Amino acid sequence: MKAIRIHAFGGPDALSYEEVPTPTIQANEVLVRNKAAGINPIDWKTCSGGGAASFIGKLPFVPGWEFSGVVELAGAAVEDFKPGDEVFGFIRFPEAAGCYAEYVAAPVSQIAHKPANMLFSTAAGLGLAGLTAWQALFDKGQLSSGQRVLVLAAAGGVGHLAVQLAKAAGAHVTGSASAANHAYLQSLGCDEVIDYQTQEVGKSAQNMDLVIDGMGGDTGIEALACLKPGGRIVTLPSVTADAVIRAAEADGKQALGIRVEPNGEQLAELAKRYTEGSLQLTLAAEVPLAEARSAHQQSASGHVRGKLVLTI
Numbered sequence: 001m002k003a004i005r006i007h008a009f010g011g012p013d014a015l016s017y018e019e020v021p022t023p024t025i026q027a028n029e030v031l032v033r034n035k036a037a038g039i040n041p042i043d044w045k046t047c048s049g050g051g052a053a054s055f056i057g058k059l060p061f062v063p064g065w066e067f068s069g070v071v072e073l074a075g076a077a078v079e080d081f082k083p084g085d086e087v088f089g090f091i092r093f094p095e096a097a098g099c100y101a102e103y104v105a106a107p108v109s110q111i112a113h114k115p116a117n118m119l120f121s122t123a124a125g126l127g128l129a130g131l132t133a134w135q136a137l138f139d140k141g142q143l144s145s146g147q148r149v150l151v152l153a154a155a156g157g158v159g160h161l162a163v164q165l166a167k168a169a170g171a172h173v174t175g176s177a178s179a180a181n182h183a184y185l186q187s188l189g190c191d192e193v194i195d196y197q198t199q200e201v202g203k204s205a206q207n208m209d210l211v212i213d214g215m216g217g218d219t220g221i222e223a224l225a226c227l228k229p230g231g232r233i234v235t236l237p238s239v240t241a242d243a244v245i246r247a248a249e250a251d252g253k254q255a256l257g258i259r260v261e262p263n264g265e266q267l268a269e270l271a272k273r274y275t276e277g278s279l280q281l282t283l284a285a286e287v288p289l290a291e292a293r294s295a296h297q298q299s300a301s302g303h304v305r306g307k308l309v310l311t312i
């Protein structure tokens, strides 16, 4: 089958479109004829030797942790999925999952049925960012109705889903983005918007119960000033999580890091929200698998609205 592989860690040029062996499946897995794979910042961070690189083991490595496609073969112990089923998933993270490929072997506890009204490309982008948003808001953030939430990088992959999920949970939602994204954030449900290019985040939002920090580093530290007493920040970029947590502790604030976990039940809940119409996914662009280098360049620019996906 065709796939994207890297043979050495590096920038986009390290991505090579080539022939690789088709994966085999275990009893509790399905083989999926893949239609699309989602792109996330962790992909290019890992390919360049950061991110999840320490979990990858020996190179070569086929990147990608999320996908959507059609079940071709089901393992002997699989009950809920059969050949022909349309599925999507976020799998094996942080170990190698091989989703930038024509076929993917997926553990069934980490996939869900794709809603009939959802495109494969849309479903492929939902897993990693959707579960991050869900786990940050509800599992780590303990968000409840009536609370005030600030989402930093609200127009990005995680942020645009977090805004919608927080709004649906009955929260008052503030989002940060450049001015060009403000009308978009309001269309997603943001009650208030901050222009990070002209406003200081720490002075522009106050009395927050929860900050979902999609930026980390100095921006995350600045956002500690937005928390009300007893509020908490969930900081997403792992490379700066310790710095944000240390700054929060010094300031008497609660801060938590996160590592998104595969979860088929939560994927099914996201799919249900999509079917019901309360959750949308914005596709920034669909890029052919063979042109994955260009998709990594776009993602690394830091200004994608919604999700980029590779089509297969």
Ligand SMILES: NC(=O)c1ccc[n+]([C@@H]2O[C@H](COP(=O)([O-])OP(=O)(O)OC[C@H]3O[C@@H](n4cnc5c(N)ncnc54)[C@H](OP(=O)(O)O)[C@@H]3O)[C@@H](O)[C@H]2O)c1
Pocket (backbone or CB within 6 Å): 040, 041, 042, 128, 129, 132, 152, 153, 154, 155, 156, 157, 158, 159, 176, 177, 178, 179, 180, 181, 196, 214, 215, 219, 235, 236, 237, 238, 258, 259, 260, 299, 302, 303, 304, 305, 306
């Ligand atoms: N720990 C975990 O498990 C986990 C899971 C998922 C993601 N993450 C991390 O979380 C971060 C966000 O992920 P993502 O997929 O949402 O990223 P993304 O899609 O690449 O985010 C892009 C967005 O960031 C916005 N942005 C850029 N600079 C900004 C600033 N200074 N203030 C506010 N917004 C700004 C851009 O809006 P404008 O175009 O308007 O500037 C753009 O819409 C990444 O570092 C990612 O690696 C961690």
